[in-house]
Amino acid sequence: MAAATTFRQAGRVALCLLAVALLLSGCRTPAVRPAGPAYVKASWSDLPAASDADLVAGFRAWRAGCAKLRDNTAWRDPCVNATQADTTPESIRAFLQTHFDIYALDAGDTRDGLITGYFEPVYAGSLVRTAQANVPVYAPPEDLITVALDGLYPQLKGLRLRGRIVGRKLVPYDDAATINRNGAKAHVLAWLTDPMDLQFLQIQGSGRVQLADGRQLRLGYADQNGQCYRAIGKWLVEQNELAPGAVSMQSIRAWARTHPQRVAELLASNPSYVFFQRLPDSNEGPIGSFGLPLAAGYSVAVDRKVIPLGSLLWLSSSTPDGKPLVRPVAAQDTGGAIAGKVRADLFTGTGSEAGEWAGRMQQQGRLWLLWPRGQALPAAQ
Secondary structure (H helix, E strand, C coil): CCCCCCCCCCCHHHHHHHHHHHHHHCCCCCCCCCCCCCEEEECHHHCCCCCHHHHHHHHHHHHCCHHHHCCCHHHHHHHHHHCCCCCCHHHHHHHHHHHEEEEEECCCCCCCEEEEEEEECEEEEECCCCCCCCEEEECCCCCCEEEEHHHCCHHHCCCEEEEEEECCEEEECCCHHHHHHHCCCCCEEEEECCHHHHHHHHHHCEEEEECCCCCEEEEEEEEECCCCCCCHHHHHHHCCCCCHHHCCHHHHHHHHHHCHHHHHHHHHCCCCCEEEEECCCCCCCCECCCCCECCCCCEEECCCCCCCCCCEEEEEEECCCCCEEEEEEEEEECCCCCCCCCEEEEEEEECHHHHHHHHHCEEEEEEEEEEECCCCCCCCC
C-alpha cells in the first residue's frame, strides 16, 4: 500500500499543491514526526548479537537486492563485493564491519519504536461470483486518475493525486464505504467469501485466493483510491468495543463474527481502498515495493522518507510470545501505516501460521542503519 507522506516547507506553490493533494487523498492533516535526528553514529559493539542462522539469512535477503542497487554510487562497492563474499557467519561479520558504518535510528526523544508484522494471506474464493463467494476484489478502476506531482515540483517527490473526472474537475475518488456499497468501474479479479478477508487482504497489500480446484490465484497491490488509511482496530477502541492493548487481527475477526450487523460500519471507518493486480504463480514471497520477492522473517516494510529501500538494517525486538528477535533485515517494502523514524513491519511469510504471528505482533524495538562506509547519509525528513 502507498506509504504515508509528510513534507518540509518548500515555498508557497508547493504548500498550495500539498493542501490540494491532502484534500484529494482524504488526509486533512499531515502526520507530524518527532523532531530530532534520524541517525546517530554508533559502533559495532552497540549491536545486540544475532545468531549465526539469522545473520546468514538476513545477509542473503539484503544481498538479493544488490542487482537493483549497483547503479547507485553509494552502494556500488559493497554490492560488488557482496556477490563475491562467502556466506559463513565469520565472513559475513568481517564483510559488514569492513563495508558499513552503524547508525542508530532516533526519533529525537527516544530510540524505541513500533515493530509490527504482516503476511501473505490465503483466502477462499472463486473466479466467478457464487452464493458464497460474493465479495469482489477489484483491479484499478477505469475512471481512477493518478497524477504524480514531482514531475513539475521535485520538492513534492512521492506525492500523488488520485481522483476521478467529473465534468472538467478532478474530484476525490470514492471512499471504501461508497465502493463497497455501489461497486467500482473495474474488472473483478476474484470473489472472496468474507468482507473481512478483503479488508485484511487490502491491509497486507498482497495475498492468494484459494480456488475450489486446488489452484491459487496470486494478487498484489496495484493502486489505491487516494483516501487515507485509518486502522479499523483504532475505531473499535474508540467505540469501546476493544481495549487498546487487545487489538490484533485475531480480536478484530472475533468481534466481526459476533457483530455481523456492524461489519459494514466497521469497514466504513477506513476510507482507504486498495486495488489489485494478478501476479505470476511462484513459490517465492510476494513482490515488495523494491521489486523483489520478500524473504519471510528477513524483509521489512519501512518509511522510505527515513530509510531508503534496499538498505540493510539491524533489528532488535521480540516475538509476540516474548522471545528475543535480533537479526539483520532488508528494507524491501513500504506500507500506508508504516511511518516514523523508528518503525518497521516484518514480513512473516505466507498462510495462517504466518498470519497468526503477524496478527499479534505489536512489539517495541530498536533499529540500526548499516550504511556504506564513507558515503553521505540519506537526508532525514
